[in-house]
Amino acid sequence: MTPISDLEIFARVVTAGNMSAAGREMGLSPAVVSKRISHLEERLGARLFQRTTRQLTLTEAGQGFYDRIVNILAGIEEAEAFVTRRNTMPRGTLRVSAPTAFGRMHIAPYLGDFLGQYPDLRLDLNLSDSIVDIVGAGFDAAIRIAELEDSSLVAKKLAPSHRVICAAPSYLKTAGEPKTLADLSGHNCLAPAAQEVWRLQGPEGPASVRVSGNVRTNSTEVVRESVLAGVGIGLRSTWDVGPELKSGKLKVVLPQYQESPRVAVYAVYPCRQYVPAKLRVFVDFLSGMFGPEPYWDRGLKLPELH
DSSP, X not given: OOOHHHHHHHHHHHHHXXXXXXXXXXXXXXXXXXXXXXXXXXXXXXXXXXXXXXXXXXXXXXXXXXXXXXXXXXXXXXXXXHHHXXXXXXXXXXXXEEOHHHHXXXXXXXXXXXXXXXXXXXXXXXXXXXXXXXXXXXOSEEEEEEOOOOOSEEEEEEEEOOEEEEEOHHHHHHHOXXXXXXGGGXXXXXXXXXXXXXXXXXXXXXXXXXXXXXXXXXXXXXXXXXXXTTSOEEEEEHXXXXXXXXXXXXXXXXXXXXXXXXXXXXXXXXXXSSOOHHHHHHHHHHHHHHOSSOGGGTTOOOOOOO
């Protein structure tokens, strides 16, 4: 049987991206790490990595091997934590994935408060608008803003998410204000490339509208700034533009239509019986800070959708 320590070294090389970084994290020299990986490949009779002078990538066999051992290693960590009671003490590195704008606006400003409470904890926060495989990529959790489908992951709702159709007064003064969803076809509607169909909930139930405009981008933040600049109409989250809606820099149009109320801000993480303390305290921190009426929605008058 392969020693557990070799599996840990292999998994650390995968998450670190190279042997030198993995060695530093584990207190081993790159030569020792390389030798242990070579011994592991010899024992398995398969190459796990493709090596070049500049890059280290998993082979198909290596990826399959990693996918199967990552939960085993997590289970061993949990078993040790349970026996030694270390699970009650938040420590180590917590790896979290979060959407770019949300992480910048609603997680980063509060990290000082969070980490000040847990001096033995380090946070590795990866911001990306892509949906990551948290198990395969070695994350402890991900923040997702979506209507979640059934999966093997645990999902904890942190806050509701409201998206409203809005525009700058300068745009509405020039182009007029839409009175019906059909009117949107005559307006410059701005959306990231992946969100060109607006799925809404209104008085008649669900409705979908395909929109188009004169700005094409993969960045939600470019859309946000373009809407603020009076370029067109956007479907924006209140966590993203709440202050601008309150100040009048943006105005809600067609207020009877919003994104589905089933969309929310979630923390998702692997299904484990014993949730590590480092993850539990982070999720509890965000849940307590956001809550059923998050601070970005206070003062906004939004109709209730069912």
